[in-house]
Amino acid sequence: MSVSKELIKMREKYVARGVFNTALQFVSRAKNAIIEDVDGNKLIDFTSGIAVQNSGHSNDLITQRVKEQLEKYTHVCFHVIMYEPYVMLAKKLAEITPEGLEKSMFANSGAEAVENAIKIARAYTGKRGIITFENAFHGRTFMAMTLTSSIQPYKKGFSPFMSDVIRLPFAYCYRCPIKKSYPECGIECLEFIERAFVTYISADDTAAIITEPIQGEGGFIIPPKDYLQEMRKIAEENNVLFIADEVQTGFGRTGKTFCIENYEIIPDLMTVAKAFGGGFPLSGVIGKSEIMDAPEIGGIGGTYGGNPISCVAALAAIEILQEKRLADRARQIEKITMERFEEFKEKYVIVGDVRGMGAMNAIELVKDRERKTPEKVKTGEIIRECINNGLLILKAGIYGNVIRLLPPLTIEEEILIQGLDILEGAIKKFN
Ligand SMILES: Cc1ncc(COP(=O)(O)O)c(C=O)c1O
Structure with missing residues (x-):
């Protein structure tokens, strides 16, 4: 059994149900935009621990x-x-x-x-x-x-x-x-x-x-x-x-x-x-x-x-x-991310809206574009698919149908692009 699975059993026994978890994994170390779990799996982090690690995980200073x-x-x-x-x-x-x-x-x-x-x-x-x-x-x-x-x-x-x-x-x-x-x-x-x-x-x-x-x-x-x-x-x-x-x-x-x-x-x-x-x-x-x-x-x-x-x-x-002029970095992240998001909107009907400012970017998923019926179930499936493929990502939205990106502002461009590729693969699968 993987170390994560053993720890999950302990978590279920001793930690209250109401404390939610996105990934059913346990971290062993994290550096800048990469998190490694206790079983050696690596994840690109598009969450920053929910908008905390703007200067990257384990920042030296x-x-x-x-x-x-x-x-x-x-x-x-x-x-x-x-x-x-x-x-x-x-x-x-x-x-x-x-x-x-x-x-x-x-x-x-x-x-x-x-x-x-x-x-x-x-x-x-x-x-x-x-x-x-x-x-x-x-x-x-x-x-x-x-x-x-x-x-x-x-x-x-x-x-x-x-x-x-x-x-x-x-x-x-x-x-x-x-x-x-x-x-x-x-x-x-x-x-x-x-x-x-x-x-x-x-x-x-x-x-x-x-x-x-x-x-x-x-x-x-x-x-x-x-x-x-x-x-x-x-x-x-x-x-x-x-x-x-x-x-x-x-x-x-x-x-x-x-x-x-x-x-x-x-x-x-x-x-x-x-x-x-x-x-x-x-x-x-x-x-x-x-x-x-x-x-x-x-x-x-x-x-x-x-x-x-x-x-x-x-x-x-x-x-x-x-x-490090992190606010400027946020604008660069916006440019790269929103260009991709606009493409997603053209290619995949499930994408109802894309929006973002700086390194705070989101996709709202819908069942049909006309009525904008929120697509909550597939949002969860896309997030799980991303995690399974090495991308840690969060949902948001009052209807639970928004995928939000909050990467560290120090994320390397190639890692950001790799993460966006994983996200696109998941959206395509459930479109
Ligand atoms: C805008 C805003 N205010 C307050 C909070 C609450 O912060 P905390 O979880 O540190 O209590 C959050 C958390 O997500 C937030 O996004």
């Missing part, structure tokens, strides 16, 4: 900095005694985020960053309402899960949820909520927000609008530029904070350091995680100083938040992002 920090001290807790990497990272984050975002707090996961952003927004505004969107994903803790859209599997069996959260349709242009086409629609779907202030909760009672600049788990849904810009304006005009959740889109992934820069928007608060920690658990909220300073002393934080190992890894990851 990150490894070196972490080793150095391990020799000095590991955990002391920033609330007990302070340490330099936390403060240096807060300074660095202020330098690389859009102007006006100055102060940070650090936590461990994306969901925790979202929780904290909502707490900060409520403390600052003294208001309760939060506007979120269909297809959104903001995490699995209670407020984050409430903000998350998809019921199955993220919310099933976990109710009741948090109060004062209003969910509105989002500009998912391939499946337009008002059945129009962009740009002729005049982004009429924004009226949902204005109407919500009349029919659901008054703007005087609304603390924040939270959105991902590109909806990630929801299916890599890329809203038009003017849609997000107008949304930001509506927030400002109504004294409602605008929170950009950059957990999946940040740190070069979409061709800019932060996705929101593609939209030329400055949010009031921004959440970061995933690639932020360079492979170590770390998240943060950054915002305008007066907003970030609203909670009482002791009101935000946590034992492990911004632990020193993660902070030095994050500083190294930012150094790599800047020195």
